[in-house]
Structure formats: structure tokens, C-alpha cells
Amino acid sequence: xxxxxxxxxxxxxxxxxxxxxxxxxxxxxxxxxxxxxxxxxxxxxxxxxxxxxxxxxxxxxxxxxxxxxxxxxxxxxxxxxxxxxxxxxxxxxxxxxxxxxxxxxxxxxxxxxxxxxxxxxxxxxxxxxxxxxxxxxxxxxxxxxxxxxxxxxxxxxxxxxxxxxxxxxxxxxxxxxxxxxxxxxxxxxxxxxxxxxxxxxxxxxxxxxxxxxxxxxxxxxxxxxxxxxxxxxxxxxxxxxxxxxxxxxxxxxxxxxxxxxxxxxxxxxxxxxxxxxxxxxxxxxxxxxxxxxxxxxxxxxx
Numbered sequence: 001x002x003x004x005x006x007x008x009x010x011x012x013x014x015x016x017x018x019x020x021x022x023x024x025x026x027x028x029x030x031x032x033x034x035x036x037x038x039x040x041x042x043x044x045x046x047x048x049x050x051x052x053x054x055x056x057x058x059x060x061x062x063x064x065x066x067x068x069x070x071x072x073x074x075x076x077x078x079x080x081x082x083x084x085x086x087x088x089x090x091x092x093x094x095x096x097x098x099x100x101x102x103x104x105x106x107x108x109x110x111x112x113x114x115x116x117x118x119x120x121x122x123x124x125x126x127x128x129x130x131x132x133x134x135x136x137x138x139x140x141x142x143x144x145x146x147x148x149x150x151x152x153x154x155x156x157x158x159x160x161x162x163x164x165x166x167x168x169x170x171x172x173x174x175x176x177x178x179x180x181x182x183x184x185x186x187x188x189x190x191x192x193x194x195x196x197x198x199x200x201x202x203x204x205x206x207x208x209x210x211x212x213x214x215x216x217x218x219x220x221x222x223x224x225x226x227x228x229x230x231x232x233x234x235x236x237x238x239x240x241x242x243x244x245x246x247x248x249x250x251x252x253x254x255x256x257x258x259x260x261x262x263x264x265x266x267x268x269x270x271x272x273x274x275x276x277x278x279x280x281x282x283x284x285x286x287x288x289x290x291x292x293x294x295x296x297x298x299x300x301x302x
Contacts (some may be wrong), residue, residue, distance in 0.1 A: 097155055097156065098126055098127045098128065098155050098156055099124055099125065099126055099127070099156055100122050100123055100124065100125055100126075100127060100130065100152075100156050100157070100158045101123070101156055101157065101158075102117065102123055103116075103117060103120060103122060103123065103158040103159065103160050104157070104158070104159040104160070105117075105159075105160050105162070106159070106160070106161045106162070107161050107162040107163055107164065108162050108164065109164055110144050110164055110187075110190040111142070111144055111145070111162070111164070116139070116160060116162070119138055119139050119142060120135050120138065120139060120150070120158075120160060121135075121138070122135055122150075122158055127152060127154075127155060127156055130152060130158070132150040132151065132152060133150075135148075135150045135160075136148045136149065136150050139160070139162065140213075141211075141212065141213070142187075142212065143165070143185050143186065143187035143212040143213065144164050144165055144187050144190075145162055145163075145164060145165070146163050146164060146165045146181075147162070147163040148160065148161070148162050148163075149161040149162075165181035165183070165185055165187070166181060166182070167179035167180065167181055167187075167193070167196055168180060168181060168182050168196065168197060168222055168225075168226065169196055169197040169198070169199050169222060169225060170189065170193070170196040170197070170198050170199070171186070171199045171200075171201065171206065171217075172198070172199065172200045172201070172237075173201055173202075173203055173204075173205060173206050174201075174202055174203025174204070175203075176203070177189045178206065178216075179196070180199075180216070180217065180222060182219065182222055182223075183215055183219055184215025184216060184217050184218060184219045184221075184222060185212070185213060185214070185215055185216070186206060186208070186216040186217075187212070197225050197226065197229050197238065198236060198237040198238065199225060199237070199238045199239075199240050199246075200237055200238070200239050200240070201239070201240040201241075205217070205240065205242065218260070220260055220261065221240065221245075221246070221260050224245070224246055224258070224259075224260050224261070224264050225238060225246055227264040227265060228246060228258060228264050228268065231264065231265060231268040232248070232268065235248045241257065244257040244259065244289070244291060245257060245258060245259035245260040245261075245291060246258050246259070246260060250275065252275070252279075252284075252285075253286075254275070254285050254286060254287065254288055254298075255286065255287050255288070256271055256287075256288045256289075256290070257287075257288075257289050257290070257291055258271070258290050258291065259290070259291035259292070262293055263293070266293055267290040267293050270290050270293060270296050271288060271290050271296075274288055274290075274296060274298055275288065278298065278300075283300050284300065285298045285299060285300050286299050286300075287299040
């Protein structure tokens with residue numbers, strides 16, 4: 001070391017000397033090299049080898065490579081199973097053994113078996129393609145049917161059980177007879193019955209604007225008619241008026257109206273009292289109104 005280098009070294013401060021020692025102590029850490037992992041090569045399936053031995057005169061042996069052995073993968077297996085299932089399902093659908101025969105019908109009183117079979121539309125169809133809920137919906141669209149139950153049986157049987165709406169009244173609307181159930185639903189007349197309440201009205205009183213399942217008249221009117229029929233069993237036909245409600249013509253020729261609301265038994269008693277008073281006095285009346293039980297009145301001929 002020269003004199004000048006020593007002089008320069010001596011002139012450095014103590015802090016510089018400490019930093020130089022730290023630098024000498026610091027290890028130089030090299031970045032780790034990236035380890036390359038060799039890719040795994042796909043192993044080929046070994047091919048079969050066929051050795052052909054020639055005759056001794058030829059004095060040679062030839063090695064001929066054979067074609068690779070067949071391999072059935074999972075996709076091919078699944079496709080084969082799916083195809084087999086499809087063919088089996090198609091065979092079931094087309095088999096005559098599973099086509100529904102004429103349905104068994106129970107609970108029908110008004111609708112004929114031919115009408116029910118036509119509405120159901122299941123005869124001749126495959127058992128696997130018929131939806132019982134859909135068939136029940138078609139049957140319940142008819143006004144006569146209140147509830148329908150369809151049951152399928154193996155291999156080609158079907159049973160239809162109906163609960164029909166029981167008629168309460170035979171309603172003559174301007175010359176057209178309708179049967180009315182207790183919930184106000186109307187349907188055409190089916191034969192003759194003597195146990196129904198007969199009601200007459202003008203045409204247009206019954207409302208047929210809705211579906212066949214919608215009531216055409218308020219059930220309150222039918223409840224009032226049922227009660228009045230029990231009170232006056234001798235009445236052959238009741239008259240319904242839009243403003244006055246239910247009424248009839250009594251044996252004296254008097255027009256009697258009861259309305260459609262209130263206690264009909266109380267109104268019947270009021271009418272009997274008024275009629276008895278008129279008979280005692282010998283008065284001739286043309287109208288007795290008990291539409292309002294609190295304010296009944298009658299009209300007397302002058």
C-alpha cells in the first residue's frame with residue numbers, strides 16, 4: 001500500500017469504516033434457479049407383434065406389425081347404454097299391450113259413458129303418455145262434474161270416478177229449462193225429475209258470461225227458494241223477479257213476494273198472519289209483500 005492510499009484510508013470517518021465492514025460481512029444471495037420438471041410423456045399402448053415363420057427353403061423370418069387392439073372407451077359405453085334405453089322405451093310406447101282400453105266409469109248419473117269417454121280422450125293411448133291430472137282437468141271443465149279422479153292401472157287399465165253436481169232447482173228462463181245446483185252452477189236438463197224446485201223468470205236473469213263452472217245466479221237465491229219450498233210444499237212453481245225476489249201466486253190469486261234475503265221462515269209466518277187477517281175481514285188483496293220483514297204491506301182492490 002502506498003503512502004497516499006494509507007493517507008486516504010486514514011482520513012475516512014469511523015462511520016464509513018463501520019459501513020465498509022458491514023458490506024464485507026453481507027452475503028451475496030443468488031436467486032434460485034427454476035427447476036424444470038420434465039413433462040410426462042403419454043405412454044403408447046404397445047402393439048401386438050405377429051411373427052411369421054417362413055419355410056426352411058426360404059431361410060428367412062419376417063416380423064409384421066399387427067393393427068392395434070380394439071378399445072371401448074367410457075363414452076362409447078354410455079352411448080351404447082343410452083341407445084339401448086331409447087330403443088326399449090320406444091318399444092314400450094309402441095307396444096299394444098300398454099295401450100289403454102275402454103275406461104271403467106263410476107259415479108256418473110247425468111253424463112253418459114260415451115260423453116265421459118269423449119271428454120277423457122284416453123282410450124287407445126299409451127299408458128306412459130297419459131297424465132291423470134290433465135284428464136281430471138278436462139272432465140272438471142264440464143258444469144255437471146264437481147270433482148273427477150282418474151286412476152291408471154298396469155298394464156292398460158284406467159278408472160274414472162266422478163262426483164256430479166246434484167241439481168236443486170229446474171229454472172225456466174224464458175222457456176229454456178236449466179238445472180241449477182246449490183252453488184249456482186247451471187247445466188242443461190237431463191231427463192225429468194219431480195224432486196226439484198221449479199222457478200220461472202224472464203230471459204236474461206241468469207248470467208252465462210263466465211266459464212261453465214261459474215255460478216249463473218247467487219246461491220243466496222237458491223237457499224231462500226229451498227227454505228220457502230219447505231214452508232209451502234203446495235207451491236208448484238216459484239216466480240223470480242229482479243226487484244222483488246222470489247214469490248208465488250196463492251190460492252186466492254194474490255201475488256206474494258219474499259225477496260231473497262233474511263229469515264224466510266219468519267217471512268212465511270208474517271205472510272200467513274196477513275193472509276189470515278184478510279180472509280177474516282173478507283178483503284180482497286192483489287199483492288202481499290214480505291220483502292222487508294220489518295215493513296210488510298198488502299194492496300187491496302178498491
